[in-house]
Amino acid sequence: MSEIVDVYVSSQSPIKHTAVKRAFARIGLQIETIGFDVESDVAAQPLSIQEIYEGAQNRHTKLRRLVDEKSGYLVTSESGVIKPFPGANWKGCEVVVIERQPGGMSMVGIDLGVEYPQEMMDKIPSKYADLGVLLQAEHGFTEKDPPSYLTNGRISRAELIEQALFKVLAQMDVETT
Numbered sequence: 224m225s226e227i228v229d230v231y232v233s234s235q236s237p238i239k240h241t242a243v244k245r246a247f248a249r250i251g252l253q254i255e256t257i258g259f260d261v262e263s264d265v266a267a268q269p270l271s272i273q274e275i276y277e278g279a280q281n282r283h284t285k286l287r288r289l290v291d292e293k294s295g296y297l298v299t300s301e302s303g304v305i306k307p308f309p310g311a312n313w314k315g316c317e318v319v320v321i322e323r324q325p326g327g328m329s330m331v332g333i334d335l336g337v338e339y340p341q342e343m344m345d346k347i348p349s350k351y352a353d354l355g356v357l358l359q360a361e362h363g364f365t366e367k368d369p370p371s372y373l374t375n376g377r378i379s380r381a382e383l384i385e386q387a388l389f390k391v392l393a394q395m396d397v398e399t400t
Contacts, residue, residue, distance in 0.1 A: 229295035230254045233286040242384035261285040268353035269303030279318040297322040313339040317387040334387035337370045
């Protein structure tokens with residue numbers, strides 16, 4: 224039986240913890256997640272790749288300070304919505320950061336998700352702080368999971384974050400034995 228590895232997550236979100244557990248399981252690593260409530264210091268609904276990346280870096284820097292030199296992995300995920308090029312429709316975007324502790328490799332991943340209709344985006348941030356709050360207020364959602372709403376439950380936010388994390392983990396020198 225392999226050793227259980229600690230993974231420190233810059234969030235208390237059950238959605239993010241589920242995504243982290245699934246991504247590490249896909250590479251064959253048994254983990255325990257330990258969450259920290261850290262702020263991104265960007266808007267509740269980031270609307271550019273720069274803002275999403277900045278939020279991820281802010282969270283990750285704070286997480287690194289909280290964890291110090293404990294052994295394991297540090298994981299950060301910041302979600303937002305972007306227009307990938309002029310005239311494009313809004314797309315969900317995940318920026319993830321994974322770092323091996325202490326003093327190991329660190330990698331950033333960027334992944335695009337589902338498309339967001341303009342009529343939803345017109346309400347952000349003028350009426351609602353973010354898309355998750357919009358779904359809670361207008362559609363009775365309990366979780367902040369816009370992708371699930373937009374795909375009729377076929378793709379969840381956890382799955383999109385998991386995929387972004389897995390792409391980074393697959394490239395890292397992760398020991399699974």
